[in-house]
Amino acid sequence: MRKYLLRRALFGLSTLLGVSLIVFVVLRILPGDPLVAMFGIEGFAKLAPADRAHIMEDLGLSDPLPVQYVRWMRDIASGSLGRSFFRGDKVSELILHRGPISAEIGLLSVLISWLIGLPIGILSAFRPNGLPDNVARTLSVLFLAIPGFWLGMLIVLAALFWFNYKAPLIVVQLWQDPWTNLQLVIGPALVLGLGQGAYIARMSRSCLLEVIHEDYVRTARAKGLKEALVVMRHALPNALLPVVTLSGILMGFVLGGSVAVEQAFGVPGLGRSLVVAVIERDTIVVQNLVLLYSVIFVFVNVAVDLSYALLDPRIRYQ
Amino acid sequence: MNDRTNDSNRSGGVDRRTFLKRAGAAGAGAVIGRHLSAPDLAAAQDATFKPDPAAKRGGTLRYGVHTAPVHFDVHQSGTVANIGAQAPMYDLLIRRDPRDGQTIIPDLAQRWEIAPDGRKYTFHLRRGVKFHDGADFTAEDVKATYEKLVNPPKGVVSPRTPLFSAVSDIVVLDPHKIEFRLKEARPKAFMLGSFASGWNIIVRKKTLDEHQGNLRQVMNYPGTGPFRHVSRKDKEVWIMERNPNYWNKGLPYVDKLEVYHMPPFSPELGSSLLTGKLDYGRLLDPVSWRKAKETPGMTAADFNQSVVQFVCMNNKKPPLGDVRVRRAMHLALDRHALVDVVKDVAPMLIGGFVYPFHEMSTPQTELISKRLGYQKDMKPAVQEAKKLMAEAGHAGGIKNLTFLVRDAATFKLWAVAIQAMLKETLNIETNLKTVQISQWFEDAAAGNFDLGISAIVSSIMDPSDYFTAWYGKDGPQNYSNWTNPGFHDLARQIERELDDNRRKTMVRQAEDILEKDPPILPISYEKINDAWHNKVRGQNPSTHFGIYDTERWDNAWLAS
Numbered sequence: 031m032r033k034y035l036l037r038r039a040l041f042g043l044s045t046l047l048g049v050s051l052i053v054f055v056v057l058r059i060l061p062g063d064p065l066v067a068m069f070g071i072e073g074f075a076k077l078a079p080a081d082r083a084h085i086m087e088d089l090g091l092s093d094p095l096p097v098q099y100v101r102w103m104r105d106i107a108s109g110s111l112g113r114s115f116f117r118g119d120k121v122s123e124l125i126l127h128r129g130p131i132s133a134e135i136g137l138l139s140v141l142i143s144w145l146i147g148l149p150i151g152i153l154s155a156f157r158p159n160g161l162p163d164n165v166a167r168t169l170s171v172l173f174l175a176i177p178g179f180w181l182g183m184l185i186v187l188a189a190l191f192w193f194n195y196k197a198p199l200i201v202v203q204l205w206q207d208p209w210t211n212l213q214l215v216i217g218p219a220l221v222l223g224l225g226q227g228a229y230i231a232r233m234s235r236s237c238l239l240e241v242i243h244e245d246y247v248r249t250a251r252a253k254g255l256k257e258a259l260v261v262m263r264h265a266l267p268n269a270l271l272p273v274v275t276l277s278g279i280l281m282g283f284v285l286g287g288s289v290a291v292e293q294a295f296g297v298p299g300l301g302r303s304l305v306v307a308v309i310e311r312d313t314i315v316v317q318n319l320v321l322l323y324s325v326i327f328v329f330v331n332v333a334v335d336l337s338y339a340l341l342d343p344r345i346r347y348q
Numbered sequence: 349m350n351d352r353t354n355d356s357n358r359s360g361g362v363d364r365r366t367f368l369k370r371a372g373a374a375g376a377g378a379v380i381g382r383h384l385s386a387p388d389l390a391a392a393q394d395a396t397f398k399p400d401p402a403a404k405r406g407g408t409l410r411y412g413v414h415t416a417p418v419h420f421d422v423h424q425s426g427t428v429a430n431i432g433a434q435a436p437m438y439d440l441l442i443r444r445d446p447r448d449g450q451t452i453i454p455d456l457a458q459r460w461e462i463a464p465d466g467r468k469y470t471f472h473l474r475r476g477v478k479f480h481d482g483a484d485f486t487a488e489d490v491k492a493t494y495e496k497l498v499n500p501p502k503g504v505v506s507p508r509t510p511l512f513s514a515v516s517d518i519v520v521l522d523p524h525k526i527e528f529r530l531k532e533a534r535p536k537a538f539m540l541g542s543f544a545s546g547w548n549i550i551v552r553k554k555t556l557d558e559h560q561g562n563l564r565q566v567m568n569y570p571g572t573g574p575f576r577h578v579s580r581k582d583k584e585v586w587i588m589e590r591n592p593n594y595w596n597k598g599l600p601y602v603d604k605l606e607v608y609h610m611p612p613f614s615p616e617l618g619s620s621l622l623t624g625k626l627d628y629g630r631l632l633d634p635v636s637w638r639k640a641k642e643t644p645g646m647t648a649a650d651f652n653q654s655v656v657q658f659v660c661m662n663n664k665k666p667p668l669g670d671v672r673v674r675r676a677m678h679l680a681l682d683r684h685a686l687v688d689v690v691k692d693v694a695p696m697l698i699g700g701f702v703y704p705f706h707e708m709s710t711p712q713t714e715l716i717s718k719r720l721g722y723q724k725d726m727k728p729a730v731q732e733a734k735k736l737m738a739e740a741g742h743a744g745g746i747k748n749l750t751f752l753v754r755d756a757a758t759f760k761l762w763a764v765a766i767q768a769m770l771k772e773t774l775n776i777e778t779n780l781k782t783v784q785i786s787q788w789f790e791d792a793a794a795g796n797f798d799l800g801i802s803a804i805v806s807s808i809m810d811p812s813d814y815f816t817a818w819y820g821k822d823g824p825q826n827y828s829n830w831t832n833p834g835f836h837d838l839a840r841q842i843e844r845e846l847d848d849n850r851r852k853t854m855v856r857q858a859e860d861i862l863e864k865d866p867p868i869l870p871i872s873y874e875k876i877n878d879a880w881h882n883k884v885r886g887q888n889p890s891t892h893f894g895i896y897d898t899e900r901w902d903n904a905w906l907a908s
Contacts, residue, residue: 061783061784061786061787061790062784062785062786062787062790063786063787063789063790064786065786066785066786066789067418067785067786068418068419068564069424069425069426069505069507070425070426070427070429070507070805073424073425073426073505073507074426074789075789075804075817075824075825076505076507076509076510076817076824077505080502081502081503081504081505084502084503085503085505088503114582116418116419116564116565117417117418117419117420117565117567117582118565119582124582127581183615186615186619187615187619190619190622190623194622194623194624195623196619196620196622196623196625198625199584199585199608199610199620199625199626200581200584200585200608201581201584296610296616296619296620298583298584302583303583306415306416306583309784310418311786
């Protein structure tokens with residue numbers, strides 16, 4: 031187990047190193063000038079070449095790329111993650127302030143996806159091709175097809191026009207005011223959860239359909255066990271393995287999707303910060319947030335691998 | 349209270365041209381103060397914005413405007429992101445009256461004088477004014493501020509430097525008297541407009557010295573303004589509280605000002621206002637604005653902004669160097685259709701090469717009824733355009749022009765419409781290349797385009813500012829690389845002409861040159877949509893010109 035973890039940690043680190051190099055290089059290759067965001071159209075147009083050079087030097091953008099990369103790695107090692115190009119705010123403070131909101135959205139969306147996806151999957155699997163199954167399958171295809179940000183915008187507009195409601199404008203942490211915090215995160219979590227729930231429903235349905243025709247399920251029924259017990263005790267745990275794997279993969283979609291969905295809901299999470307940083311070309315913020323998302327993705331996948339042993343005692347890590 | 353009641357303390361019923369005249373007049377009051385009788389001088393002093401005894405005190409005003417500032421140095425900024433959030437913490441030397449947004453009135457300078465030859469501007473500063481950190485305000489602070497604006501130190505960018513290009517010396521005569529000496533005279537309206545520009549906030553000399561003039565990363569530097577900093581959450585909100593030691597006793601009315609950062613023209617901003625999460629919203633999208641207008645208990649107003657939306661034509665690339673081709677393209681644009689295309693995205697106003705709402709420009713009604721290229725009936729303009737194309741040897745059209753488009757909703761909509769208009773009327777074929785804003789400016793500066801669509805802003809409304817920047821030879825925003833010696837000579841004369849009537853005639857002549865030899869294809873001029881809940885009183889921007897000079901909130905109060 032220890033060896034396995036060490037090996038996964040090494041793989042994870044090399045993945046993150048690769049991500050850091052790619053994001054660093056890509057951000058510097060991409061065309062565009064951060065000074066436009068900094069000075070506005072009028073100010074940028076009136077910048078003399080000497081001023082431009084001086085400011086780029088101040089921002090550390092004139093240094094050779096290896097120097098800039100090493101500086102970034104040093105900032106990561108020190109835990110500060112560097113400062114926003116423009117305002118000088120620490121990126122670590124941004125993450126500490128907005129990270130909890132995005133984390134809540136992510137966790138809540140996974141919870142919602144399981145709460146919606148699993149019951150629907152079970153219902154569909156045990157009553158295949160019936161009306162509930164057909165309705166569930168149609169809805170799951172629908173939610174797979176609808177882009178999260180679009181659904182988000184519809185929800186925002188519906189809340190506005192029908193209930194004259196708008197979510198809070200600024201970050202309120204769970205420990206400060208749980209009710210206001212819930213209003214902030216529930217919309218994006220619901221949209222992301224519905225999308226993921228559709229995947230979970232389809233996957234759990236197909237896995238359960240396979241499992242319920244296995245001998246041990248037939249045996250359980252032959253023993254006279256109640257149907258609920260057959261499902262919960264015998265069929266579901268064996269059908270869950272692919273669903274758990276899928277949830278790990280879907281976490282990547284949640285991270286990616288949260289960028290657009292937070293923007294649609296106007297929720298001040300990390301995803302939204304990433305959008306703004308890209309628009310402003312605040313390279314330091316962008317590269318740190320992309321790396322953070324990669325760390326989370328790697329970590330979730332290791333956790334998913336480890337959870338296999340819990341669900342299937344036959345699996346052992348060596 | 350409805351809109352009309354809000355206006356009760358305005359100099360009611362005054363049209364914009366009268367306001368403009370006053371702009372010169374109020375300054376000129378003191379102006380002339382030295383040479384006229386005492387009552388005129390007193391009148392100028394009395395023009396200081398006075399508290400309204402009927403106004404209620406207290407409460408928190410929640411204001412939604414623009415995204416968060418990218419840095420904190422207002423002097424170096426060119427966006428309302430800074431002005432919107434920071435201006436309430438600072439004062440200017442002189443200012444635009446918040447009631448009409450145009451008349452120039454005293455601010456930190458209680459009165460001022462202009463030498464008869466127009467080469468000296470002397471400002472008498474208020475006594476007893478304190479910065480938020482308790483320091484006394486003196487002429488040294490004004491000198492340090494303006495030295496930074498006029499001669500920015502290395503690494504500091506001052507987009508307003510050209511406004512003060514005629515200033516040769518800034519001399520402190522005593523702690524409360526300062527003199528600006530000019531190499532050569534400039535029109536009074538231009539100079540006073542420049543001093544009253546909202547960007548030129550007065551900052552402590554000590555602050556500037558400590559940071560070598562660069563305040564880009566200094567979030568909370570002391571001002572003398574009606575509000576002082578409390579806290580800021582990046583990209584969320586900037587919270588300010590009433591300055592209890594404000595020199596203008598009785599102001600501001602509200603105890604707390606919360607400035608929320610929201611993307612302009614966004615549904616997020618609109619919905620926040622409509623649901624009552626904000627009391628006042630600026631830069632609303634037209635749909636939310638119309639909804640606010642229809643909503644009982646809310647008021648909506650629109651006003652003009654100093655931004656032109658345009659298509660630039662790279663004069664260095666044939667055939668766009670040919671004046672006939674440029675004029676033909678100018679005539680082929682159906683501007684009424686273009687304004688209509690974006691009506692649900694951003695509010696726009698048809699105009700030519702000079703701000704259509706400026707007293708020196710050809711009035712908009714005349715433009716639309718008589719001038720080719722602006723009329724609703726496009727037939728005569730298109731006929732003329734086709735004739736010009738034939739004369740230029742392009743009767744069959746032009747192929748493969750690269751059309752550089754800024755990645756924004758309005759530009760993308762317009763680019764497609766203009767592409768179709770040029771193809772249908774003149775058989776000019778363009779290839780759209782949509783890029784991010786920063787890339788647009790890089791490509792435009794490098795000349796990597798044939799046509800380009802974007803917007804530019806001027807610091808002040810006076811033509812002399814943008815005649816140099818937008819159309820001037822090597823002007824920083826002359827993206828077309830356009831030159832016309834006749835125009836450049838005339839622009840220089842306009843810059844120096846002190847007589848308003850002669851200046852107006854010359855501006856009209858310049859307009860004629862620009863119509864015949866277009867440096868850009870003006871599409872329209874931006875308008876600003878504001879709306880607010882009726883509990884917000886004292887603030888109505890209907891007659892304001894632009895959003896940069898009047899962001900202070902010392903005049904606003906809450907009825908409940």
